[in-house]
Amino acid sequence: xxxxxxxxxxxxxxxxxxxxxxxxxxxxxxxxxQVITDSIIALTENNLDSVGESSxxxxxxxxxxxxxxxxxxxxxxIDGRENVTxxxxxxxxxxNKDKAYQMTSGNVVNNDAIPHLKxxxxxxNSLDKDALKDYYKQVLEDxxxxxxxxxGLGLIEMARKSxxxxxxxxxxxxEEISYFYMNTSISQQLEEAPIDFIDIQDVVSLHKFxxxxxxxxxxxxxxxxKSLIDILSLINEQAFGKLERxxxxxxxxxxxxxxxxxxxxxxxxSRPGGSPVLxxxxxxxxxxxxxxxxxxxxxxxxxxxxxxxxxxxxxNNELDDFYMKSLLDFDVDNSKEAGLGLxxxxxxxxxxxxxxxxxxxxxISFILMQVTI
Amino acid sequence: xxxxxxxxxxxxxxxxxxxxxxxxxxxGKSLPEDSIAFYEPVFEWxxxxxxxxxxxxxxxxxxxxxxxxxxxxxxxxxxxxEKLSDKVFVQIIWKYxxxxxxxxxxxMRFSKLLSLEFELREEDC
Numbered sequence: 071x072x073x074x075x076x077x078x079x080x081x082x083x084x085x086x087x088x089x090x091x092x093x094x095x096x097x098x099x100x101x102x103x104q105v106i107t108d109s110i111i112a113l114t115e116n117n118l119d120s121v122g123e124s125s126x127x128x129x130x131x132x133x134x135x136x137x138x139x140x141x142x143x144x145x146x147x148i149d150g151r152e153n154v155t156x157x158x159x160x161x162x163x164x165x166n167k168d169k170a171y172q173m174t175s176g177n178v179v180n181n182d183a184i185p186h187l188k189x190x191x192x193x194x195n196s197l198d199k200d201a202l203k204d205y206y207k208q209v210l211e212d213x214x215x216x217x218x219x220x221x222g223l224g225l226i227e228m229a230r231k232s233x234x235x236x237x238x239x240x241x242x243x244x245e246e247i248s249y250f251y252m253n254t255s256i257s258q259q260l261e262e263a264p265i266d267f268i269d270i271q272d273v274v275s276l277h278k279f280x281x282x283x284x285x286x287x288x289x290x291x292x293x294x295x296k297s298l299i300d301i302l303s304l305i306n307e308q309a310f311g312k313l314e315r316x317x318x319x320x321x322x323x324x325x326x327x328x329x330x331x332x333x334x335x336x337x338x339x340s341r342p343g344g345s346p347v348l349x350x351x352x353x354x355x356x357x358x359x360x361x362x363x364x365x366x367x368x369x370x371x372x373x374x375x376x377x378x379x380x381x382x383x384x385x386n387n388e389l390d391d392f393y394m395k396s397l398l399d400f401d402v403d404n405s406k407e408a409g410l411g412l413x414x415x416x417x418x419x420x421x422x423x424x425x426x427x428x429x430x431x432x433x434i435s436f437i438l439m440q441v442t443i
Numbered sequence: 444x445x446x447x448x449x450x451x452x453x454x455x456x457x458x459x460x461x462x463x464x465x466x467x468x469x470x471g472k473s474l475p476e477d478s479i480a481f482y483e484p485v486f487e488w489x490x491x492x493x494x495x496x497x498x499x500x501x502x503x504x505x506x507x508x509x510x511x512x513x514x515x516x517x518x519x520x521x522x523x524x525e526k527l528s529d530k531v532f533v534q535i536i537w538k539y540x541x542x543x544x545x546x547x548x549x550x551m552r553f554s555k556l557l558s559l560e561f562e563l564r565e566e567d568c
Contacts (some may be wrong), residue, residue, distance in 0.1 A: 295476040299453050313542055317508070321545070324474050324510050331476065394556065397518050405477040410511035418545070 094121075095165040097288040098304070099280055102146055102160045105307050107139040113300040114164060117291050120343040127260060131171050133231055134254050137224045138162065138175040141252075145177045148247055157243065157281055161251075163273055170265060172255040174273045179250045184240055187250070190222045195235045202230050228254045237268040251277075284353040292343025293334070298327045301349070310358060318418050318443050319351075319358060325411045326362040326441065332406050334364040335434050348438075363438040371427065371435060377412055378439075382422040389417050415441050444495060447488045455481055456506065460488050465498065469520070470505035473513035482516035489523045499532035506539075506546060518553070525557050534560045541565050 094117050098110060114135060118128050142160040151158075161176030179187065197205055206226045229236055237253040253268050280288065286308070289301060305323060310316045327349065334345030348363035366374065384392060393413050396402070402409035416423055421442040428436045444462045451457035456471035475481040502524060509517060524533050535557075537550035547563060554561035 295454070303453075314544065317543065317545060321508065321510075324508075328474070328476070328510060328512075390552075394552065397515060397552075398556070400515075400519075403479070403515055405479050408478075408512040408515040410514055414511045414514075 094292075095163070095288065095290040097161070097163045097276070097280065098286070099156075099161050099277075100159050100286050100308065101154070102139065102143045102162070103307055106304055107136075107143060109300045109304040109307075110139065110162060110164075111135060113289070113291075113297055113304075116294070116296045116300065117343065120292050120294065122342055123258070127171075127256070127258065130231055130256050130260070131173075134228055134256060135164065135173060137228050138173050138252075138254065141224060142175050142177050145179065145250075148178050148180065156284070157249070158247070161277055163276070166258075168265075169259065169262075170255045170257045172253060172268065174251055174253045174270065176249060176251050176273070176277060178243070178247050179240070181242070181246055181248055184248060184250075190225060191236055191238055191252075194222075194225050194229045197229075199230070199233070202226060206230065232256050233260075234264050237270050239270050239274065241274060249277075280350075283350075285350045286353070288348065288350045290346065290348050292341075292345065293327060293330055293347040293349075294344035295328075295331060297344070298324070298331060301327065305351075315358075315443060319360065322360050322415055322418050322441050322443060325415050326360060326439065329411055330362055330364045333366070333370070335367045337365055337430070337434065354442075358443045359440050360443065361438060361440045363436060365430065365434045366437045368429075368433060368435055371437070374412075374437070375425065375427070378423050378425055381413055381416040384416075386417075389413060393417065419443055444492060447484060449484070456509075458485060460485070460492070462492060462496075465500060467500055468503040468505065469517075470503070470507075472507050473509040473517075475513070478510070478512040478516045482513075482520065485516075485520060486523065489520065489527070493523070493527045493530065496527060496531050499534070500527075501534045501536060503536045503538065504550075506549070509549075514549075518556070521553055521557055521559070525559055528559055532560070534562065536562050536564055538564045538566055541567055 094114075096110070096113060098106070100106075111132065114131065115128070118131065139162060142162060146160040147154060148158070158178045161174075163174040163176075165172050193205075194202070206223065209223055209226065225236060232254045234255045234257075239251050240248045241251070242248045251270055251273055253270050253273070255265050255268060257265065287301075287304065289297075291297065302320060302323065305320060306316075308316075310319055327347070330345055330347045334347060336345055345364060348361075350361050352359045352361065381389070381392070393410065396409045396413060399409060412423065419441045424440045426438045430436055446463065447458065447460040449455070449458040451471045454472065454474050456469050456473045459466055459468045461467070473481075504517075521535075524535065527533055535554075537553070539546035539550055547565070550561075550563045554563065
């Protein structure tokens with residue numbers, strides 16, 4: 071960390087700090103399947119519920135999200151290219167920023183399809199509410215449906231339902247294909263005037279950062295048991311190589327995330343929802359890293375770090391003994407703590423647990439914990 | 444004694460405690476938010492059962508996954524069964540999938556802790 075990473079200098083902490091100003095950020099990069107889109111929808115639903123959004127707003131967010139996700143699913147592969155490289159895989163970002171739920175989809179497009187797509191988007195963006203409605207009817211009656219099953223109806227629908235423009239940009243990947251980013255936003259106050267401008271470059275920078283770090287998933291939001299289960303079902307869909315490793319990743323994720331559900335502190339206690347967490351999975355060659363960042367009360371730091379330091383100093387046999395002792399230590403046995411989580415992480419990973427602490431204020435700090443599998 | 448049957452969910456295992464048909468099993472995933480609350484009825488049932496048990500029992504564990512807070516509760520179940528084994532013969536069958544060495548290791552660990560008849564049974568995927 072510390073070195074210049076992108077034009078906008080993103081690193082884990084600035085990412086978390088930036089994300090903290092928003093109630094929910096969810097980023098997924100990879101292959102989009104039915105199960106994955108379902109769990110993305112479930113996660114968002116759970117988050118909107120926990121912060122108490124109205125059912126009208128929820129409905130609107132969902133319908134747009136479904137359109138976004140379908141767009142990605144449908145267009146995530148380029149005809150004639152068998153392998154999807156990391157920088158070509160689909161992207162979905164949802165965040166709550168400037169009093170709006172902003173959704174950005176990313177997928178590859180053929181360069182020769184861009185002029186038509188631009189024309190369509192500009193046309194949609196130039197129309198007001200009533201004109202959009204007429205245009206929708208016109209396209210519907212026209213019946214010209216593209217080979218991938220889209221007629222631009224999805225785009226018109228998104229513009230109509232969101233009441234906002236579709237902000238977009240293209241980044242060229244090679245002479246044949248480009249990456250297409252498109253943003254749709256919904257104001258939390260539904261009847262508010264349309265949003266003038268969304269800086270889609272924010273998402274482009276973020277995308278570069280997560281590609282560079284090989285991150286496939288970032289979840290920043292109130293975490294509770296329900297969202298944990300949704301994240302897990304998403305992980306179960308991923309190809310992490312050997313089954314054994316997939317199981318380990320699952321196990322480690324449960325412990326790391328339940329740790330945050332139970333012990334994570336809040337920056338602002340008055341905020342609804344669960345404890346904020348920044349969770350991401352990165353890949354480094356053959357190894358995967360699971361990272362969880364959360365706020366921790368300063369008074370708890372010593373207890374956690376001294377335990378991690380101790381565990382890091384133990385060899386396999388000593389760890390086994392430590393585990394057994396903790397397993398039968400029923401003095402530490404309540405709904406918050408069994409005293410086994412960290413030792414389990416250390417054993418499953420076979421590596422040292424690394425952590426980084428950054429003070430935030432007199433009461434809390436930010437702790438980023440990393441477990442390698 | 445009344446049978447205790449808890450259906451499996453995405454985060455909790457299926458539990459069958461059926462004295463009449465001599466069927467005792469815990470199977471599936473266990474990662475509830477509050478594992479103490481989840482296993483409480485199991486402890487209650489086993490304590491009551493211990494008072495009236497007369498026949499030998501086979502107790503099956505077929506865990507796909509359990510988190511660490513569940514591990515502690517499962518240890519408590521074992522300790523209750525160990526106590527019960529003073530009275531009747533208790534056979535533990537710890538099933539694990541061939542592809543799951545972690546689950547085998549967990550079984551071994553529990554078996555070392557206990558003075559119980561403990562069978563580790565490998566099953567094909």
